[in-house]
Amino acid sequence: MQFNSIIRSFLRMPATAEGNSMLFKSGQIFYGKLGKLFSGQYAEIWLGGQKLMAKIEAPLISGKGYWFQVSYSSGEIILKVLDKEHKPFNNNMQPNHSPHLLGLRDTKLHHKFTEFLMVEQLCFTKEEIQQGARFLSSIDDVEMAMQVLKMMNKKQLPFTDRIFKSLYAVSKETTPLSSSIGQLRQLLLAEETVSETAKSLLSLLDDWEMTAKRLEQRVDATTGRDVLLAKIKQSVTRLGLNYEAQLFHNQVEKETIGTLFKPLIVKLVQENSTQMNSSIQEVAEKVLLKMNGQQLLSISNHTIQTQLYEVPIQWGAEMKNLTIQWTGRKTDDGNFDADYCHIIFYLDLENLKSTIVNMQVQNRIVHLLIINDWQEIKEQAQSFIPILQAGLKELNYSLSGVHFKTSDARNKQTREYPFSNKASFDTGVDIRI
Secondary structure, three states, X not given: OOHHHHHHHHHHOOOOOOOOOOOOOOOEEEEEEEEEEEHHHEEEEEEOOEXXXXXXXXXXXXXXXXXXXXXXXXXXXXXXXXXXXXXXXXXXXXXOOOHHHHOOOOOHHHHHHHHHHHHHOOOEEHHHHHHHHHHHOOOOOHHHHHHHHHHHHHOOOOOOHHHHHHHHHHHHOOOOHHHHHHHHHHHHHHOOOOOHHHHHHHHHHHHHHHHHHXXXXXXHOOOHHHHHHHHXXXXXXXXXXXXXXXXXXXXXXXXXXXXXXXXXXXXXXXHOOOOOOHHHHHHHHHHHHHHHHHHHHOOOOOOXXXXXXXXXXXXXXXXXXXXXXXXXXXXXXXXXXXXXXXXXXXXXXXXXXXXXXXXEEEOOEEEEEEEOOOOOHHHHHHHHXXXXXXXXXXXXXXXXXXXXXXHHHOOHHHHHXXXXXXXXXXXXXXXXX
């Protein structure tokens, strides 16, 4: 499965609730349905499956939909109806898609954006709506861009150009990160003169490759699994994905920054030298936006943690891609609860081709579902099951069963949302490779 396809599914998943109550900022605008009416101009408003109590400034009709704008008075929510004529929407009428209500011009794009905000029942300030409209007018995939805006809203991210471009890039870019890094390396090697930053970057990539080769030469003294794990650890460390946070918390020496990939890419982009090949600048910017986008998707709250990374692994003379995504609750010490987890491996193997391994863990009991179209896979896999069972036992897990299906037998949920855990994201850990 291509990485951008995974991201698209991830963006379109229902947002995980950050809490049970809704918090509003003054000036936010949303489309909601009026519920029960109470004395003193109080009303029940339904928004995104949740309800709130607020004071309304106009006589409205219960059961109808309206555009509201939030304000506060003495700590109390006051809702202003944006449509001065108070024209409601019900099942027999078309909703008011007029962009003018949101401060937008009357264009096809703005009508589409207005309808999206209404259907999704998102809360945006007028400034965020106008900024979002500017973002939409600057790109080619409006549908994907609106999903990005929705995620920015749900995660309460600032509506800045850089954040939008990063999330949009990670969802649109089809080139694997490993390929982009290889392309950047070739472009730098082709230059007669490069900056000190570019030299440091090339040195890092050379050392990365040599270390991986040394690990492969140890295969006689260690298992292939240990070699792979060592390579993954090396890649995560050298990428420097979280170097900003580590630097902020004094968890990394400033001298070490120059030996990590991401800070060197940041520096290379910031240099923006007039002598630099424009292709180098373009590829470096693309790599940085994609890495930033993955980190933005990996924001977590106090109880639920979500991580999504594309990690290049040096394998022989080439770089391969490892895509990892997991979501789950934290234990009291801040780690994942590995007793209850849901793990999915997305693999594209040389002989078995497209393969999905769906692993569910309940109270350290493991159930495996393998999805593959090779007719003999069930028969050929039988000899490996006892080995798997013994390996899991060493880790204090027990195997309850291994089942096989073809890709046509995948359920609708898996096809539509390959990252989705229907039971609940706050009951375990999801890892996607």
